[in-house]
Amino acid sequence: MAVVALVLVAASAACASSDPSASPPVDGTGGAEGFAGYQRTPVRSVSAVAVPSVDPVDDPGFVAAPGGLRLVYFGFTSCPDVCPTTLSDLRRSLAELTPGERARVAVDVVTVDPARDTSAVLTGYVGAFLPDATSHRTDDDAVLRAAVTAFGGDYSVRAGDDGEPEVSHTGDVYVVDDAGRVVLAWPFGTPAPSIAADLRRLLAGERPDAEPTTSRPGGRV
Amino acid sequence: MNRPAPHAFLVGAVALLAVLLPACGSDEPAEAPPDGSTSRTTPAVVDPWVRVAAAGGNSAAYLTLTASGGGDALVSVSVPTDVAAEAQLHETTGGMDGMDGMDGMDGMDGMDGMDGDHSSGMMSMQQVQEIQVPAGGSVSLEPGGFHVMILDLARDLSEGQTVPVTLTFASGASTTVDAEVRAG
């Protein structure tokens, strides 16, 4: 239904991960051989989190439709640089897919700045980039925090010197499959053609091979 | 625009230097910068553009500054009040380390350069006092780095329009360029 689930969840980097000495290797990234994006190990599941959707009104979760993918982004609309660049790159990459491929990809955008991003502002902004994307917002910070954390992201909103909020957020776009697993993520700046190439491979059933279940000796999926 | 005569010898010296430094001369001919800017001492402005955005929101302008002669620094920016309330110099920081290399990501086998969690650092932006243009070099204002932050748009910016952006340098020189509105 939601063709592109682009969640504007801009906060993906866990704080702990920025301190390499505190981060055991198991929490690293990598293994996404040949993909432009990266995959965390262990692979994260986001099937337990949801953020209320404002358009359409009843699509709060992030698990993809059977056989499909959801692209989830956390951001905010007064962001003039990082967020529109990413949404434009997504729009361009999706335009490279065949109609059949495109129909299997949903986009979700989740605001990390609900105080300024009213439902109307959010849907207007997101719709200008991706008319079929689902917009999500909540005033309950615990709900937002839980969702962002599940994806492996982070965000902060604090008052700046001039009184305007200063927003920090993880700029990654996450790819969620129909089991609710974050199978890939693209850092800010990943070129649109690379995103499209990754999407094609994921839609064809390829997966980065970093999952412990497949790499464990003798293990079977 | 105004080029004081005492600087004429300097311009000559710069032109001579450009001849002696083919690498510089090839990108930025001393006589006729591609964008038609007229001063040889003011950094040339290449490919200015502004992102599509709606009235009431924010946008950003991007461009490349090339100094064919001495270095300079961009110290302030402005747009007409019928475009937006304010323009500021900003820098986005954070995100992945080594963003300049992103074009090569396809070739990064297994993301070798990304041990740890560099791939997903938090990004934010700050106002900056100036953006240096190195002598004989250039600096790019581009997505994810330096940008001209355009705040509180007075009108929609639509593809195909142009927005006059005035750049003022530490040298005192200033220039206005027409930035093309793009979907970006």
Ligand SMILES: [Cu+2]
């Ligand atoms: Cu900015």
